[in-house]
Amino acid sequence: xxxxxxxxxxxxxxxxxxxxxxxxxxxxxxxxxxxxxxxxxxxxxxxxxxxxxxxxxxxxxxxxxxxxxxxxxxxxxxxxxxxxxxxxxxxxxxxxxxxxxxxxxxxxxxxxxxxxxxxxxxxxxxxxxxxxxxxxxxxxxxxxxxxxxxxxxxxxxxxxxxxxxxxxxxxxxxxxxxxxxxxxxxxxxxxxxxxxxxxxxxxxxxxxxxxxxxxxxxxxxxxxxxxxxxxxxxxxxxxxxxxxxxxxxxxxxxxxxxxxxxxxxxxxxxxxxxxxxxxxxxxxxxxxxxxxxxxxxxxxxxxxxxxxxxxxxxxxxxxxxxxxxxxxxxxxxxxxxxxxxxxxxxxxxxxxxxxxxxxxxxxxxxxxxxxxxxxxxxxxxxxxxxxxxxxxxxxxxxxxxxxxxxxxxxxxxxxxxxxxxxxxxxxxxxxxxxxxxxxxxxxxxxxxxxxxxxxxxxxxxxxxxxxxxxx
Amino acid sequence: xxxxxxxxxxxxxxxxxxxxxxxxxxxxxxxxxxxxxxxxxxxxxxxxxxxxxxxxxxxxxxxxxxxxxxxxxxxxxxxxxxxxxxxxxxxxxxxxxxxxxxxxxxxxxxxxxxxxxxxxxxxxxxxxxxxxxxxxxxxxxxxxxxxxxxxxxxxxxxxxxxxxxxxxxxxxxxxxxxxxxxxxxxxxxxxxxxxxxxxxxxxxxxxxxxxxxxxxxxxxxxxxxxxxxxxxxxxxxxxxxxxxxxxxxxxxxxxxxxxxxxxxxxxxxxxxxxxxxxxxxxxxxxxxxxxxxxxxxxxxxxxxxxxxxxxxxxxxxxxxxxxxxxxxxxxxxxxxxxxxxxxxxxxxxxxxxxxxxxxxxxxxxxxxxxxxxxxxxxxxxxxxxxxxxxxxxxxxxxxxxxxxxxxxxxxxxxxxxxxxxxxxxxxxxxxxxxxxxxxxxxxxxxxxxxxxxxxxxxxxxxxxxxxxxxx
Numbered sequence: 001x002x003x004x005x006x007x008x009x010x011x012x013x014x015x016x017x018x019x020x021x022x023x024x025x026x027x028x029x030x031x032x033x034x035x036x037x038x039x040x041x042x043x044x045x046x047x048x049x050x051x052x053x054x055x056x057x058x059x060x061x062x063x064x065x066x067x068x069x070x071x072x073x074x075x076x077x078x079x080x081x082x083x084x085x086x087x088x089x090x091x092x093x094x095x096x097x098x099x100x101x102x103x104x105x106x107x108x109x110x111x112x113x114x115x116x117x118x119x120x121x122x123x124x125x126x127x128x129x130x131x132x133x134x135x136x137x138x139x140x141x142x143x144x145x146x147x148x149x150x151x152x153x154x155x156x157x158x159x160x161x162x163x164x165x166x167x168x169x170x171x172x173x174x175x176x177x178x179x180x181x182x183x184x185x186x187x188x189x190x191x192x193x194x195x196x197x198x199x200x201x202x203x204x205x206x207x208x209x210x211x212x213x214x215x216x217x218x219x220x221x222x223x224x225x226x227x228x229x230x231x232x233x234x235x236x237x238x239x240x241x242x243x244x245x246x247x248x249x250x251x252x253x254x255x256x257x258x259x260x261x262x263x264x265x266x267x268x269x270x271x272x273x274x275x276x277x278x279x280x281x282x283x284x285x286x287x288x289x290x291x292x293x294x295x296x297x298x299x300x301x302x303x304x305x306x307x308x309x310x311x312x313x314x315x316x317x318x319x320x321x322x323x324x325x326x327x328x329x330x331x332x333x334x335x336x337x338x339x340x341x342x343x344x345x346x347x348x349x350x351x352x353x354x355x356x357x358x359x360x361x362x363x364x365x366x367x368x369x370x371x372x373x374x375x376x377x378x379x380x381x382x383x384x385x386x387x388x389x390x391x392x393x394x395x396x397x398x399x400x401x402x403x404x405x406x407x408x409x410x411x412x413x414x415x416x417x418x419x420x421x422x423x424x425x426x427x428x429x430x431x432x433x434x435x436x437x438x439x440x441x442x443x444x445x446x447x448x449x450x451x452x453x454x455x456x457x458x459x460x461x462x463x464x465x466x467x468x469x470x471x
Numbered sequence: 472x473x474x475x476x477x478x479x480x481x482x483x484x485x486x487x488x489x490x491x492x493x494x495x496x497x498x499x500x501x502x503x504x505x506x507x508x509x510x511x512x513x514x515x516x517x518x519x520x521x522x523x524x525x526x527x528x529x530x531x532x533x534x535x536x537x538x539x540x541x542x543x544x545x546x547x548x549x550x551x552x553x554x555x556x557x558x559x560x561x562x563x564x565x566x567x568x569x570x571x572x573x574x575x576x577x578x579x580x581x582x583x584x585x586x587x588x589x590x591x592x593x594x595x596x597x598x599x600x601x602x603x604x605x606x607x608x609x610x611x612x613x614x615x616x617x618x619x620x621x622x623x624x625x626x627x628x629x630x631x632x633x634x635x636x637x638x639x640x641x642x643x644x645x646x647x648x649x650x651x652x653x654x655x656x657x658x659x660x661x662x663x664x665x666x667x668x669x670x671x672x673x674x675x676x677x678x679x680x681x682x683x684x685x686x687x688x689x690x691x692x693x694x695x696x697x698x699x700x701x702x703x704x705x706x707x708x709x710x711x712x713x714x715x716x717x718x719x720x721x722x723x724x725x726x727x728x729x730x731x732x733x734x735x736x737x738x739x740x741x742x743x744x745x746x747x748x749x750x751x752x753x754x755x756x757x758x759x760x761x762x763x764x765x766x767x768x769x770x771x772x773x774x775x776x777x778x779x780x781x782x783x784x785x786x787x788x789x790x791x792x793x794x795x796x797x798x799x800x801x802x803x804x805x806x807x808x809x810x811x812x813x814x815x816x817x818x819x820x821x822x823x824x825x826x827x828x829x830x831x832x833x834x835x836x837x838x839x840x841x842x843x844x845x846x847x848x849x850x851x852x853x854x855x856x857x858x859x860x861x862x863x864x865x866x867x868x869x870x871x872x873x874x875x876x877x878x879x880x881x882x883x884x885x886x887x888x889x890x891x892x893x894x895x896x897x898x899x900x901x902x903x904x905x906x907x908x909x910x911x912x913x914x915x916x917x918x919x920x921x922x923x924x925x926x927x928x929x930x931x932x933x934x935x936x937x938x939x940x941x942x
Contacts, residue, residue, distance in 0.1 A: 112827065114718065114722065114825075114826070114827035115825040115826055115827045116721070116722070156667055157665075157666075157667040157671070158667075159665055163665060167642070168665050170665070170671065170674070171638070171642055180914070180918065184914040184917075185914075186911075186912065186914050186915050187911075187912070187915075188915070189892075190887070190890050190891055190892050190910065191825045191890040191891070192823040192824055192825060192855075192856055192857075192886075192890070192891040192892045192895065193823065193825075193826070193855045193856055193857075194628075194630055194634060194639050194641070194823055194855055194857065194895050194896060195628075195823060195892035195894065195895060196627055196628040196629075196678055196821075196892075196894045196895065196896050196897060196898040196899070197892045197893055197894050197903070197906075197907065197910055197911070198678070198899055198907060198911065198919055198937050198938070199675060199678065199679060199683075199919050199922055199937075200628070200641065200671075200674045200675060200677065200678055201915065201918065201919070203641070203671045203674030203675070204670060204671060204674070204675055206671065207667055207669070207670065207671050208670060212670075223724065224722065224723065224724035226724070227724075247585065250587075251585065251587070251695065252695065253694065253695035253697070253698075255726075290765075291765075291768055293764055293765070293768055294761075294762075294764070294765050294768065297762060297764055297765065350667075352663040352664065352665055352666060353663055354583065354585075354586040354588070354662045354663060354664075355585070355586055355664070356583065356585035356586050384663075384664045384665055385663055385664055386664075386665065415663075416661070419661050419662040419663070420661055420662070420663040421661050421663045421666035421667075421668045422668055423666065423667045423668050424663065424665050424666060424667065425665060425667050426667060428667070428668060428669055432668070435668075436668065436669060439661065439668055440657075440658075440668070440669065441657065441658070443651070443655040443656075443657050444657045444658075444659070444672065446655075447651065447657065447672065447926065448669055448670050448672070450925040450926065451670055451922065451925055451926075452670075453925065454921040454924065454925035455918065455921065455922075466669050466670075467669070
């Protein structure tokens, strides 16, 4: 499957002087070995490999400054690399250059339990974080599925299943340490819960996909581990009725922590993958956080709403092992989906619309997918109006790739016309640049380009992602 | 009381050609009358009047485009004017120019009750909004005290008493319509609850104080009117013990909607102003939102915490009239404070710190104020780590002004050293520019200046606010 256009023509070899400087500074932590470059030139997107010319393993903000300064001096592209779990080609080295591996920057810098914040190095993953802070009674709720790094999650403005209650990275990043394209180390904000002290650089770097600066430390909000957690699952005759139930739940203000939709295909894939016996119709999975009494009350309210919307077999679980059983299907949805077609490559849609328009968008997707020549599943963070179609493609079939692209284009167009977005949480990367003008208009793109130019005048930071450079 | 330096030297008269163009386009809606200019050259800050050369009353985004284009063409400063309730000199015409009055742009554009969003013209005030949407069962929670306009609240990243539960304007603005310095009309985001589609221009304009573009429409989140609301009040022997109670409440994850601190002076002022009989010691005011059961549970939890922290006379009220009685003192705190010294002019501090550092900062403020030569009160949005000292100054005394400035400087320095900010919610305007370098560092200021220059190369939009122009 090819990239939409050949992006490799812009490559030029790494200047010898720069390679020598990197080797002198980093020794073994600078590598041009094929296996290392290959590992850093692939992500979870449907694109083929696009390898960097070399990889540097950073261990400190000072390391990052050194690499940025060399890249800026030599006009060499620089791409930050976290867990490599991007779905949209963010980390592909379309113009070559240096991949800056952040995985060795995986320490907690400081936990402020009393303030419910933690500062971590950008390469720490969310699971590593939650393991290390477990004894504090706090947790970090953002869960995009993959065990992504905090830096990567910040850079793509990630969210996931808990966003309906706890928000996305936009709401949960307190402050960032960033190395600018000029090699300056800045901190975007102090640690107060709110501030009106000038332009919101934190929010500007969150979602900037490595194009405005390199994030080296992240301070995020933490939350008290809830006193009680319960889960519920409910089948519905159609996706439409399930979505109606979600809309009513949100409108009533029930503070549900998670509400996830799986279509019949996704349930079937989950049953096969994890040997479950869920009824193979559209399904909603709920999770409730709060006090014992509040969790009971939430579940009762939702049960009544589900019944009114045609829900069947409402099942409620309080014990951790029962909750895990209910959620197994959802947690495995991505890999279960891939197993429906062994050897396939997935392409994933990520539209997000106002919740009043969600049912019609999912209905349309369902209708289109019934006619598609490849298998697919739908899962959705429906409390946010966000859903994903996992399209399972033959990696050797250009026809399937083109068909999937047409389908994605159709869904995105419908979402934008419903006042929604082409991407709720995966980011633009390479794959969604084609939709930016439709979603935002050319005047907004001009402003974004001005901004990029102001921050990175030599266009060294992840060039060609989010936007094409100023013509 | 003088401004820190004479800012009026940069003024030059409005070009005749431009005045004629404005008169032709706007007729009576363009005014150079002294009374009108005077009204638009004063705010609630301690600065003296600084009048614009003329005032335009906008009625549409197209009107704004016309004014921006004329200002840009003639290099004339342009200052958006909402309710005039700014505390930091935001709307003062330090270089003259045009004040753009937005108060006639006060319509609801569209209410999407099903999605819990509303789009309004920027001049609509928060009370006007809540009155007009009451029948929808929804409300807009952000309450900065003053009946500010939604455009102004967006521009200063306002918050207030409800922020501990509902967030600030940062979290609650979904999308903005903005006229750029180039006269382009852009929409910063679509209406989906989340998006990862490029740079977060919404958050960039929120808090930009009219320096990056003119906000003409605002889409905000709404919330279901809570099923139950209750209030509680509790006295404490000292501010320190009251703050400890707040810290424990937040740490336990009690979803309190409001928690406000008043020091003994503020309580005394409230008693005098509204003929109340509250015990004149430090006081916490709580408000709880939720279901009947959840509200009861929250109040019980807080009552126990208050008792552990030395709280006295915990009083709990469910009926609206009883709640209002409890909250009267807080709602009138600003004007009650002013009445402590008839004819005074107030200067207000606005530091915000991580909550673990709040007690020591308020203790320090209390200690300093005991020695001050002017009266004062302290009120605090303590759930956010934010508090205000209202310093009641003789408007003719340069000594008191300088003393209040030294006191503010001391509190800000302490806050910044505690990893906090000079302004939690009032913005920078003129008054806090002096603290920007200490809070952010010069490299951040350089980035902010680059950003300002990229968006407004001719420096026409509220020049001299937030930052001085690039030297």
